[in-house]
Amino acid sequence: MFMSKLATLVCLLLLGEWGIGLPTGSVALAQTWQTPFERSQGQASATYAEAIAYYQRLAEAYPEVHIEEAGPTDIGRPLHAVVVSDGTSSNPADLRRAGNRILLILNGIHPGEPCGIDASMMLARDLVQQAELQPLLQRLAVVIVPVYNIGGALNRGDWARTNQVGPVAYGFRGNARNLDLNRDFIKADSRNARSFARLFHRWQPDLFIDTHTTNGADYPAVLTYIYTHPDKLPPALATYQQERLIPHMSAHMAEAGIPISPYVNVFGRTPDDGGMAAFLDLPRYASGYAALFQTLSVITEAHMLKPFSERVEATYHFLLGVAQHMNANHEALAAAIAAGKAEVRATERFAIHWETDRERVDSLLFHGYEGRYRPSAVTGQPRLYYDHSAPYQRNIPYYPYLKETTHSTRPVAYLIPQAYPELVERLQANAIQLRRLSQDTVLTVEVSYIDAWESRSRPYEGHFFHDKVTVRRDTQAIACYQGDWVAYTDQSGVAFLMHVLEPEAADSYFRWNFFDGILMRKEYYSAYVFEDEAAEMLAEDPVLRAAFAAEKARDSAFAASPWRQLTYLYEHSRHSEPTYTRYPVYRWWGSTALPLE
Numbered sequence: 001m002f003m004s005k006l007a008t009l010v011c012l013l014l015l016g017e018w019g020i021g022l023p024t025g026s027v028a029l030a031q032t033w034q035t036p037f038e039r040s041q042g043q044a045s046a047t048y049a050e051a052i053a054y055y056q057r058l059a060e061a062y063p064e065v066h067i068e069e070a071g072p073t074d075i076g077r078p079l080h081a082v083v084v085s086d087g088t089s090s091n092p093a094d095l096r097r098a099g100n101r102i103l104l105i106l107n108g109i110h111p112g113e114p115c116g117i118d119a120s121m122m123l124a125r126d127l128v129q130q131a132e133l134q135p136l137l138q139r140l141a142v143v144i145v146p147v148y149n150i151g152g153a154l155n156r157g158d159w160a161r162t163n164q165v166g167p168v169a170y171g172f173r174g175n176a177r178n179l180d181l182n183r184d185f186i187k188a189d190s191r192n193a194r195s196f197a198r199l200f201h202r203w204q205p206d207l208f209i210d211t212h213t214t215n216g217a218d219y220p221a222v223l224t225y226i227y228t229h230p231d232k233l234p235p236a237l238a239t240y241q242q243e244r245l246i247p248h249m250s251a252h253m254a255e256a257g258i259p260i261s262p263y264v265n266v267f268g269r270t271p272d273d274g275g276m277a278a279f280l281d282l283p284r285y286a287s288g289y290a291a292l293f294q295t296l297s298v299i300t301e302a303h304m305l306k307p308f309s310e311r312v313e314a315t316y317h318f319l320l321g322v323a324q325h326m327n328a329n330h331e332a333l334a335a336a337i338a339a340g341k342a343e344v345r346a347t348e349r350f351a352i353h354w355e356t357d358r359e360r361v362d363s364l365l366f367h368g369y370e371g372r373y374r375p376s377a378v379t380g381q382p383r384l385y386y387d388h389s390a391p392y393q394r395n396i397p398y399y400p401y402l403k404e405t406t407h408s409t410r411p412v413a414y415l416i417p418q419a420y421p422e423l424v425e426r427l428q429a430n431a432i433q434l435r436r437l438s439q440d441t442v443l444t445v446e447v448s449y450i451d452a453w454e455s456r457s458r459p460y461e462g463h464f465f466h467d468k469v470t471v472r473r474d475t476q477a478i479a480c481y482q483g484d485w486v487a488y489t490d491q492s493g494v495a496f497l498m499h500v501l502e503p504e505a506a507d508s509y510f511r512w513n514f515f516d517g518i519l520m521r522k523e524y525y526s527a528y529v530f531e532d533e534a535a536e537m538l539a540e541d542p543v544l545r546a547a548f549a550a551e552k553a554r555d556s557a558f559a560a561s562p563w564r565q566l567t568y569l570y571e572h573s574r575h576s577e578p579t580y581t582r583y584p585v586y587r588w589w590g591s592t593a594l595p596l597e
């Protein structure tokens with residue numbers, strides 16, 4: 001805590017018990033800079049317009065605060081970024097050269113969970129107004145996205161968060177296209193996501209915080225957290241996060257008297273019914289995305305059943321604690337990130353999909369409320385309730401480890417046909433360096449055939465996502481054309497490249513339907529014409545004849561189906577299309593020099 005006792009008293013008198021921010025100096029100054037949250041005694045959350053206007057006013061009054069537009073969003077209003085620094089510059093390259101670490105805070109990705117919107121407004125103000133906090137900007141610049149899902153924030157009411165206590169009005173989870181932006185970091189269907197990617201790479205944050213409010217179980221913690229899963233970070237960064245950042249934050253929140261917990265991701269109906277697993281933050285999510293660029297990340301989840309004022313206060317203290325940590329440890333943090341980036345660039349084998357490891361279990365001392373059952377007034381069946389008169393501390397099973405399920409080795413480069421501009425746009429938004437072929441050329445490359453895939457029967461976030469994907473590799477001569485794209489893997493974005501371009505990766509562009517054109521044949525055969533050629537093939541090819549006979553012996557349905565038998569022979573004929581299920585991004589192993597523009 002940075003408040004002096006006197007200042008705390010002034011603050012409490014002025015703002016009521018909800019006061020968090022503490023402008024030094026006069027009461028008049030404090031009143032001038034009260035946020036909508038403070039003015040409402042902790043009942044209200046700022047609207048999008050109020051948040052932007054507040055930051056604009058701060059930027060006019062303080063040279064340390066700068067607000068800029070950061071690209072379009074789906075609703076037609078621009079994304080904003082607010083920079084709070086020592087005032088020497090608002091340019092990322094300048095600030096980095098001067099030795100600053102960069103903290104990026106993303107708010108309102110789910111506008112119904114607005115704690116971070118209000119907490120960040122107070123934090124920006126306090127960083128420039130409170131003498132005790134100003135030293136935090138000596139080696140730190142804080143970049144705040146006031147509201148990310150602007151369309152959702154404008155769709156405001158008091159109805160959408162069924163189980164949440166306050167604020168009096170808030171936004172909606174879906175954006176202007178009814179997308180969940182916390183599933184959109186890779187596929188980037190929204191303009192919000194593509195603008196965010198450019199913002200993220202312009203700033204290259206050292207640490208990234210995405211602020212939320214929970215759903216789910218009831219327990220005493222006011223705030224839960226998801227740090228990037230350490231198995232997804234290079235060793236230098238995982239060690240830094242686990243041994244320095246997390247212990248600092250646990251101590252900081254304990255000192256502030258705010259109970260916290262790892263994100264409560266339960267197997268059963270209650271946390272002590274089967275235990276909890278660490279959240280698998282795939283790249284579609286904020287922290288999983290940031291991990292691909294060796295940015296440390298944490299998701300805050302304030303608890304939905306705590307009063308809004310407490311949720312905002314907890315989020316504020318978490319943000320402040322991270323800022324303190326980054327400023328105090330700026331050299332060690334910079335060194336860990338540099339080492340982590342070097343480790344990734346030297347990596348040949350990348351894990352590209354994981355699952356929770358149910359074989360390895362730890363225990364977690366969990367602070368909970370007893371879950372009990374009583375007859376439901378609605379259904380007559382037993383209903384769950386949490387008994388606040390029966391808090392407990394109990395060791396519960398905790399599954400913090402991931403098991404790698406798929407990996408891939410990196411080629412020298414990927415070749416990407418210019419036929420896929422939507423893919424190239426996303427690579428470029430993510431600062432991937434691309435070259436172009438300077439002439440038509442036939443290249444011998446490693447190709448991947450999609451051997452098997454299973455798609456969802458209903459759309460998920462606008463896509464018939466492919467859940468199960470397996471590939472088979474082959475080497476083929478492929479015609480490439482002047483202007484086709486080349487992405488060498490010897491670049492800082494290599495982990496991102498592997499994760500979006502390897503079809504089996506958890507959130508690959510293939511899974512998100514960027515290449516569905518290859519999953520359907522373009523030509524076929526008429527059985528009555530093909531019969532004669534099929535008979536000739538069997539007569540002339542003893543290997544094919546034996547395989548065909550074996551298939552008939554193995555599978556009685558196959559043996560009973562003329563159509564399946566002819567199709568089998570068609571697929572083994574010279575007419576079968578090599579492009580069918582052939583993934584059109586090719587792996588290049590650098591056997592010759594490529595003709596490049």
Ligand SMILES: [Zn+2]
Binds near residue numbers: 110113212213
């Ligand atoms: Zn959320």
